[in-house]
Each structure stands twice: as structure tokens, then as C-alpha cells.
Amino acid sequence: MRKGFLKRCAAAVLAVMMFLQCSLPVFAAQVNISAPSAILIEASTGKVIFEQDADTRRSPASITKIMTLLLIFEQLEAGNISLSDQITTSAHAKSMGGSQVFLEEGEVQTLETLIKCIVVASGNDASVAVAEYIAGSEEEFVAKMNAKAAELGMENTHFEDCCGLTNSDDHYTSARDIAIMSKELTTKYPQIFDYTQIWMEDITHVTNQGSSTFTLSSTNKLLKQYAWATGLKTGSTSKAKYCLSATATKEGVDLIAVVMAAPDYKVRFQDAATLLNYGFSVCNVYVDENAQSPGNVVVRGGVEKSVPILFEGEFRYVDIEGNDLGKVEKNMQLPEYMQAPVEKGQAVGEVVYSLNGTKIGSVAIVSAKGIEKAKYIDYLKEGLLYFLL
Numbered sequence: 050m051r052k053g054f055l056k057r058c059a060a061a062v063l064a065v066m067m068f069l070q071c072s073l074p075v076f077a078a079q080v081n082i083s084a085p086s087a088i089l090i091e092a093s094t095g096k097v098i099f100e101q102d103a104d105t106r107r108s109p110a111s112i113t114k115i116m117t118l119l120l121i122f123e124q125l126e127a128g129n130i131s132l133s134d135q136i137t138t139s140a141h142a143k144s145m146g147g148s149q150v151f152l153e154e155g156e157v158q159t160l161e162t163l164i165k166c167i168v169v170a171s172g173n174d175a176s177v178a179v180a181e182y183i184a185g186s187e188e189e190f191v192a193k194m195n196a197k198a199a200e201l202g203m204e205n206t207h208f209e210d211c212c213g214l215t216n217s218d219d220h221y222t223s224a225r226d227i228a229i230m231s232k233e234l235t236t237k238y239p240q241i242f243d244y245t246q247i248w249m250e251d252i253t254h255v256t257n258q259g260s261s262t263f264t265l266s267s268t269n270k271l272l273k274q275y276a277w278a279t280g281l282k283t284g285s286t287s288k289a290k291y292c293l294s295a296t297a298t299k300e301g302v303d304l305i306a307v308v309m310a311a312p313d314y315k316v317r318f319q320d321a322a323t324l325l326n327y328g329f330s331v332c333n334v335y336v337d338e339n340a341q342s343p344g345n346v347v348v349r350g351g352v353e354k355s356v357p358i359l360f361e362g363e364f365r366y367v368d369i370e371g372n373d374l375g376k377v378e379k380n381m382q383l384p385e386y387m388q389a390p391v392e393k394g395q396a397v398g399e400v401v402y403s404l405n406g407t408k409i410g411s412v413a414i415v416s417a418k419g420i421e422k423a424k425y426i427d428y429l430k431e432g433l434l435y436f437l438l
């Protein structure tokens with residue numbers, strides 16, 4: 050009896066362990082990296098594939114510039130600035146140490162050139178010059194950075210400058226928060242990859258001393274070491290050690306790997322490659338673009354008898370458990386009719402996706418146009434038409 054009981058207990062424990070292994074994010078034991086803090090996510094959904102000490106607050110060094118770039122591209126999208134804008138370097142911007150492109154006080158460069166200086170060469174001076182141009186001062190720009198971090202739910206982040214040069218204990222973020230802002234930047238503004246994939250490019254300094262050429266050389270060596278690398282940003286100081294937010298794309302899967310406080314510059318790239326390789330080996334993405342309209346829904350009491358409907362957007366699901374995504378089922382849930390008035394974009398129903406009997410997500414179905422409520426005159430016209438025809 051006792052042996053049988055022990056066998057049943059052992060079987061139960063094994064079953065629980067197998068369930069946890071399949072259900073929870075990957076633990077450090079399954080991916081061997083040297084950096085103390087790291088995270089790996091699928092970019093389009095934000096699904097966490099691996100994490101290790103991802104919420105500890107650490108100095109980010111030049112990874113800070115991801116937020117700087119996010120605000121730059123937001124301003125570009127809003128039409129407040131343009132890539133051809135001429136930006137003059139201030140004395141404060143020129144004074145930046147660390148990684149720089151050696152801008153001189155009074156030197157003028159286009160915004161696009163300065164974006165390249167930030168992305169490719171991690172220029173602290175270029176970062177400050179753009180921050181001052183957008184917000185009037187670096188301090189005001191940093192306030193915008195912190196406001197954006199709060200908006201994105203980056204709970205373990207606070208910025209003190211726009212470039213990451215500071216050694217202040219009040220300048221910090223976490224691996225998870227870096228992944229959040231990296232996702233925001235790359236998914237909303239994929240044109241960032243036009244810059245992050247530059248390996249080397251020349252810019253021209255024009256100052257009172259004359260004209261000279263300066264070669265921007267990428268700090269992201271992963272671009273040459275990893276076939277599917279697309280970006281994104283490196284960072285290193287004595288306080289932060291070696292950090293990296295790495296983006297890569299393979300066979301339609303987009304991943305973001307964040308490494309913080311790696312012991313040396315080679316290890317951060319090795320760790321990122323290890324994470325990305327793991328992600329591509331286990332990650333499958335189901336995509337339903339929902340491009341076609343699902344049809345119409347009957348409208349009662351309206352000036353029109355039906356309203357066209359559409360899907361609110363595409364559906365994406367990331368699987369890391371080896372499921373057959375060909376078995377994903379799609380079920381539309383719509384009402385028999387809607388009562389007028391109907392507003393454009395009004396929720397009508399939803400399409401529910403399930404896999405192996407379990408709901409994995411949904412997408413709203415909305416009205417494609419507005420339908421006004423019928424008035425007495427509308428009914429009168431309808432009656433006259435009926436008799437005339």
C-alpha cells in the first residue's frame with residue numbers, strides 16, 4: 050500500500066511539474082546566459098518568451114536613447130518637425146563626453162543626420178542637440194521622456210538625461226521596461242530600421258575651421274555577427290556595464306532581446322544571440338489579417354436597412370509550446386440586428402479565436418459607417434415608394 054501511494058504521489062508531482070513547464074515563461078535554467086538581467090519578447094504581441102530578473106532597476110547607459118528616438122519619431126509623425134530641419138549645436142550639446150560625433154558649437158546638421166549620429170554612433174552630443182531643438186532644453190525633453198515612460202507603464206524607469214551618460218542613481222530602467230519602449234519604437238515606427246541597419250556612413254562637419262568628413266561606425270556588432278539582426282541599441286558605462294536591446298527578424302517572426310549589465314561587450318552580443326536563437330527555435334506566430342469585410346448587419350428603425358461591418362484589426366497569436374496553429378478556430382459572434390441610430394465605429398460583435406478548445410483571443414467587429422434613426426418623413430417616403438413601385 051505504502052509503495053503504491055508513493056508511486057501515485059510521484060506521478061502527481063511529475064504531472065504538476067510538466068504542467069508548469071508548459072504553462073509558465075521560460076526560466077533561466079533553460080537558457081544559459083551570463084548577464085544578470087534579460088528578457089526576450091515577440092515584438093508584435095509583446096509576449097514574453099524568456100525572462101530573468103527582468104524588473105530589477107539598473108543603469109541603462111545609452112539604451113536611454115531608445116526613448117529619445119521614440120519621442121523624435123512621435124514628433125515627426127505629428128508634423129511638428131521634419132527630417133530636413135536644420136539644427137544648430139549648442140555649447141551644452143558640444144560639451145557632452147562619452148560616445149560622440151564631435152559636433153562643434155554653432156555647427157548645423159539636419160535632423161536626419163543627427164538621427165543617424167544617435168542610432169549608429171550613439172552620439173551623446175547629437176542626442177542633446179535634438180532634445181534641445183524639440184523641447185527647448187534637455188531638462189524639458191527629459192520630462193517628456195518620463196511622462197512617456199509612465200504612459201507606457203514602465204514602472205521601473207526614471208530618466209535624468211536624454212543620452213544615458215549620467216551616473217546618477219536616479220537614472221534607471223529595467224530589462225522589461227527596455228523591451229516595452231523598444232516594442233513601441235519598432236512597431237509604431239518601423240522606419241527606424243532604415244537607420245539601425247546602417248553599418249558605416251560618412252557625415253560632413255562644416256564649421257568655422259572648414260569642412261571635414263567623419264565616419265559613423267555602428268556600435269551594434271550583432272549586425273555583422275547575427276544573420277537576422279535588424280537593430281537596435283547598445284549602451285555601456287562603468288556603472289551600467291554592457292547593455293543591449295537587440296531586434297531580429299526571421300521567417301516573419303520579430304523578436305526583441307534585452308540584455309543588461311553583461312560583464313563585457315562580447316558577452317552582451319553572445320547573450321543576445323543565445324536568446325534570439327532560442328526564441329526563433331520555439332516561437333510560431335499565427336496571423337489573421339482580417340482584410341475582408343465580414344458582411345452586413347440588419348438595422349431596425351434606421352434610414353438604411355443594414356450597415357456594413359468590418360474587423361477592428363488583425364489578430365496575432367504567439368505559440369511557444371509547439372501547438373499546431375493550423376487548428377486555430379475562428380468564430381464570429383454577431384447580433385441578429387442593431388437598433389438605429391448606429392455610429393461609425395460602434396461595436397457590433399467580435400470574432401473569437403480558439404485553439405484546442407481554449408480561447409486565445411478576439412478582435413472586435415465594428416460598423417463601417419453611421420446609420421441615422423428614421424424619422425416620420427422617412428417612413429412616409431418609404432410608403433410612397435412602395436405604392437409607386
